[in-house]
Amino acid sequence: MSDDLYREAILDYYKHPRHKGHLAAPDIRSHDHNPFCGDEVTVELKVVDGIVVDAAFDGHGCAISQATASMLMEEILGKTMEEIRAFDKEYILEMLGIEIGPVRLKCALLPLKVLKAGAYGLEEWPE
């Protein structure tokens, strides 16, 4: 059911996150948090010839933000930095496969913000 924020897959990624932790020698490291709820996400990337060869996230917060981060790490493996820079809101929503209201959207988009700030070498992704 596509309007269910807590469909099995999302809960599963939350309870058993993939790619959670840290890389030995990341090329890119990026961090941000959502002031309204305290969600935090750090993303680390290993990049060879402009291609993501390894990725990890760390953080804490709600199931939406953390499951999204975990899913996103899976998605970007093998992607070029250029492809990553083109990721947008729709990409995330499609990946999650759920509808999401304006407040929780912030949770879902936090990992993307962190990732894109990293991909562009920015301190913080402008809202």
Add this chain to the structure above:
Amino acid sequence: MSDDLYREAILDYYKHPRHKGHLAAPDIRSHDHNPFCGDEVTVELKVVDGIVVDAAFDGHGCAISQATASMLMEEILGKTMEEIRAFDKEYILEMLGIEIGPVRLKCALLPLKVLKAGAYGLEEWPE
């Protein structure tokens, strides 16, 4: 008709004000204005043995404020300062014989404020 702000008497006092002008050597002189509409009233009193023996007002503004000032000058002749200090809103409304809304009330009460400030020797009558 008692709800008529512009009954004949009031218009008459406005068009032909009594006691308008200045006294030669007033014992008491008091002035104030209404910031919301620019009405101004000055009152001058001659007082002998605590009794008002002569009174004059000057000023400009709406018919209500100016007519009230004129009527009030007539009323206080022969009154003691003590009696004047006891004057209140009801006194003025009775004198005017009209009902009056909250905004125009300020106009009607301005001459009283000036008079009482004078009677008490205050710079300005506290609201």
Add this chain to the structure above:
Amino acid sequence: METMGPMRIAENLLSDQTAALRQDFPILGRVLPQGQPLVYLDNAASSQKPAAVLQAMETYYRQYNANVHRGVHTLSEEATTAFEAARAKVARFIHAPTPRQIIFTRGATESINLVAYSWGRANLGPGDEVLITAMEHHANIVPWQILQEQLGFTLRHVPITPTGTLDLSQLEKVLTERTRLFCFVHVSNVVGTVNPVQQLVTAARAVGARVLIDAAQSVPHMPVDVQALDADFLVFSSHKMCGPTGIGVLYGKRELLESMPPFLGGGDMIREVTLQGSRWNTIPYKFEAGTPAIAEAIGLGAAVDYLTQVGMEWVHAHERALTAYAYARMAEVEGLQILGPGPEARGGLVAFTLKDVHPHDIAAILDRSGVAVRAGHHCAQPLHTELGVQASARASFYLYNTVEEVDALVAALHKTRQLFAGQKG
């Protein structure tokens, strides 16, 4: 225009559409205690509200009332969506590049104070100058006086001509290299003058000054495009444009708003708070501390929808025609003196004096005929002082006013004249 008689003007008024519009405003059916139907000509003070605006607020309160932004539950999500949709509507209405440049305040007055406290503190000091005009509303004078005391800059003003237009021959003298901010009213709420924004902005740019435009009397009455005007800041109030009380807008250029320190502190305007210090949120939230006026924003959004549907070009044309008609008819009243420029170059209002009758008395007597006009200095005391009058009476029009209402005004003015006939003395 000069040669067009009142009757010709009246014919030009699209009275069919007006009659239909009047149905949208429940209050216009009111019969006053004195037994007269309401003739509401005090629109520059506050306009009436169409049912659609009241309905939008009712629906919020009856269906999805909740605090915004921080809520996860359905009501709060709905309220947040409606609140932010209102911001986007307002942005479109004045052609702001992005909704985040729309900051909700209590009204034009708070908007100007926000700029004074925030931008002013960060940018003004001894040696600097702020320029206003002699025709400003108190809202665009007093905040600068208060700030001047604290920061020690110099406050100057553009004088006016006897007909109530800016004396532009003096502009060079007062707009100088030291001028950091030029604050002026778009349309005067007393003399009705429509100021030459483009010329003023160009002059300000030439000396490197920012401009703040008080659009309280323009945004409700004519199409306004903040980008075409090149406004740095522009302010207005909801209650004068078919919207509810309790809310208004500050528009600002993005880089300006982003560089400014916050004004009020509290919830929603922060990113992070510790007992040692805080970091600010992005715009517009940085300037919206605490629970905002939620129902009011939604109501303002509905007002903007309503006005857009009617069409701001139509509103403007209707008011121009009505004002021209009123100007001509009122000029016939003996002893009546209209303040400000001729009808061809004014907003939809006419302020005036009547020989030997105080404006308060005019308003009170018109009220007995059901005609609501304002009397006093209309929060523009310096302007009245410059024009050499204590106070004035003012009839101000909006989209729902009719030729018949102007006729009622003129008839009541003649009655007033009669009542006060006989020399004062």
Add this chain to the structure above:
Amino acid sequence: METMGPMRIAENLLSDQTAALRQDFPILGRVLPQGQPLVYLDNAASSQKPAAVLQAMETYYRQYNANVHRGVHTLSEEATTAFEAARAKVARFIHAPTPRQIIFTRGATESINLVAYSWGRANLGPGDEVLITAMEHHANIVPWQILQEQLGFTLRHVPITPTGTLDLSQLEKVLTERTRLFCFVHVSNVVGTVNPVQQLVTAARAVGARVLIDAAQSVPHMPVDVQALDADFLVFSSHKMCGPTGIGVLYGKRELLESMPPFLGGGDMIREVTLQGSRWNTIPYKFEAGTPAIAEAIGLGAAVDYLTQVGMEWVHAHERALTAYAYARMAEVEGLQILGPGPEARGGLVAFTLKDVHPHDIAAILDRSGVAVRAGHHCAQPLHTELGVQASARASFYLYNTVEEVDALVAALHKTRQLFAGQKG
């Protein structure tokens, strides 16, 4: 209370009266998109509004909408009368000596900022101290931080104990001869703690400090008497007490308010304006620049009437019983940790965490059962930091909530537990 089981407590609830009261609130009949009836437990964020309040505002807009104070015509006189009557009602409600001590603001947040900008600027400088507490809402922290930057005084705080009460053993250390103002919350919006106002005020008096009481969570829920509390300043918001958004109150002692410089500049707050300078109006108008929130004041007046009719003693007793019941029932949920003191000494709210489930997820999952609670830091980040939690979920009650609604909350909490069962990995 300790020995009274949940069922006994529930029986004590006057559910007949509550059932009748619920009819007054149109929104409580709402069915949510998920098909569930609304169980609104987010009252600390914003309360629902009875029909009487909406009606009062509708009547204003449909019958006598006009700007206040400066108008001579019928509508403006009626609006002025209603607006000032609302002020008098609010004054009576909190036992203020005179209506002029009631200043209308946008809400508690603006009220505190007003005191900071006006009283603060006139009274604070290097060497002075302002004291807050670690359980303040951001509204009572950030304004002081902003001001501190500008004026250079020192901001200190009373720490809290692990159960979320003020650590009064530390009071002597932080409340000193240098303390000019002590700002504290009456009832915490997170831990529910009811602070010992009398003790705090007495301590402040002993060192000559003024007190500002944040009553945003007390005035809506219990009888408050500003004179009995001896508050110098006291603030609250309309939208949390059955009134509309967009308005709130600053109460102040008369001599304080009279001696303070103005805050915002503009119309209505002046006695006289010239281009050279201005003189201020008397209180409360000195602090109410520009067109006020007229409909909102009238709505707040109606809210105060409504609450008075229900009886604040009853509201308080009802919430206490409901909270005690909720406290007991919620404690049964596995992994649920309630923040703050026991039920005997708290306001009508319960903030909590649930092991391994983020508060946002709690709120989102409860929402699927129609239960509206809030999640996050509730604008009290430092308090959460002190308690060692990132965020919490919060159920908060009001006069219309019932035992059945608490049961629905508890049932949904059990469901949440189940959904998240299985160890996090």
